[in-house]
Amino acid sequence: MNNAQSKWAVWRPPGATRFRHRNVRDIMRYRSRKPVTNSLVTRLSVGGVYAMMVIGISQSASATEGGLGRPLTGMQIAPYAGIVPPTDDWIVSVTSIYYEGSLGASKTIPIAGTVTAGLDYHVSYNLVNAVKTWGITVGGWNFASSFGVPVQYTDVSSFHGRLPDDHATQFADLFFTPVVAGYHLTKTDHVALSVQIYAPTGAYNTNNLANAGQNTWTFTPTVAYTKLLPKQDIELSVNYGVEFYTTNNKTQYHNAPLSVLDLLALKRFQGGWGVGVVGGWIQQLGEDTGGLANITGGNTGHSIGIGPMVTWAGKVSKTPVSASLRWVNEFDVRDRPKGNAVQLSVSATFQ
Known part of the structure; x- marks a missing residue:
């Protein structure tokens, strides 16, 4: 993520001016693309891999079966989202997302084998x-892989009293990204491609309101792009993916694909700090089919949210460490809960 203290050379074409501050100077070398051994670049560019993970709540598909979904508005992007570094390192991160939202009494969704409205959600999604x-460069491409183990606390209550309240702490669906491929278009323009996969390994019961698992495989082709404005120490990043779901074999419910767009603008300062704004747009593409979708009419979930973000990067002992905190408020929502999400993430880089 943010890095104001690195020391290695910038990736730049001949004759190009050097970036003004070290936090941007630490991104990449010029087109020789020789691997940079300083592990601090991995901490800088971990956002390019971290964003590919598409962090989200794994209760159910958006505005469809269960109400919430894998993605949460504005939670799928990280700083330097489009950059995959050339180093050979491990980056370990711990992330916690707290979401609080409500589904109005006039909006119905399929959940726990029935169709209901008027639900309150309190979810804590915690991920290691x-x-x-990989530490290799092939034709200008760099590569990485990732996997995550999530634990989720879910509390779902019916404020009209039609369904009993339910809460549980459970393992959510494991996910992995076999390959993240990053390409450096210029010294200030970078792109990363990946397909993230969720496996139906989390706790799931068709009779429960509070499910951490979804009982579907999910495949998310994703592209991320980062634009650096070195003179202003500003970063602009975008992360876009489409989620494709298999049929839930216990309910025969098939969620329609989801379009998930996240945007980030970040201004960095000396001392390792950065402030910015993050936003997201989730849009269901088409209608759900099968099971209770035939009763609800398929639903077409939609949400837009925006909020502030703060980042920091430095060292603890000799280990590069990064942290970020964001809050996103959903202000335009249809056929899914409307609320607020807060995310705190801390990562460390190890050679």
């Missing part, structure tokens, strides 16, 4: 994730 950068 490991990223391995």
Whole structure:
């Protein structure tokens, strides 16, 4: 993530001016693309891999079966989202997302084998994730892989009293990204491609309101792009993915694909600090089919949210450490809960 204290050379074409501050100077070398051994670049660029993980709540599909979904508005992007570093390192991160939202009494969704409205959600999604950068460069491409183990506390209550309240702490669906491929278009423009996979390994019961698992395989082709403005120490990043779901074999419910767009603008300062804004747009593409979707009419979930973000990067002892904190408020929502999400993430880089 943010890095104001690195020391190695910038990746730049001949004759290009050097970046003004070290936090941007630490991104990449010029087109020789020789691997940089300083592990601090991995901490800088971990966002390019971290964003590919598409962190989200794994209760159910968006505005469809269960109400919430894997993605949460504005939670799928990280600083330097489009950059995959050339180093050979491990990046370990711990992330916690707290979401609080409500589904209005006039909006119905399929959940726990029935169709209901008027639900309150309190969810704490806690994730330990490991990223391995490969340390190789092929034709200008760099590569990484990641996997994550999530634990989720879910509390769902019916404020009209039609369903009993339910809460549980459970393992959510494991996910992994076999390959994240990053390409450096210029010294200030970078892109990363990946397909993230969720496996139906989390706790799931068709009779429960509070499920950490979803009982579906999910495949998310994703592209991330980062634009650096070195003179202003500003970063602009975008992360876009489409989620494709298999049929839930216990309910025969098939969620329609989800379009998930996240945007980030970040201004960095000396001392390792950065402030910015993050936003997201989740849009269901088409209608759900099968099971209770035939009763609800398929639903077409939609949400837009925006909020502030603060980042920091430095060292603890000799270990590069990064941290970020964000809050996103959902202000335009249809056919899914509306609320607020807070994310705190801390990562460390190890050679």
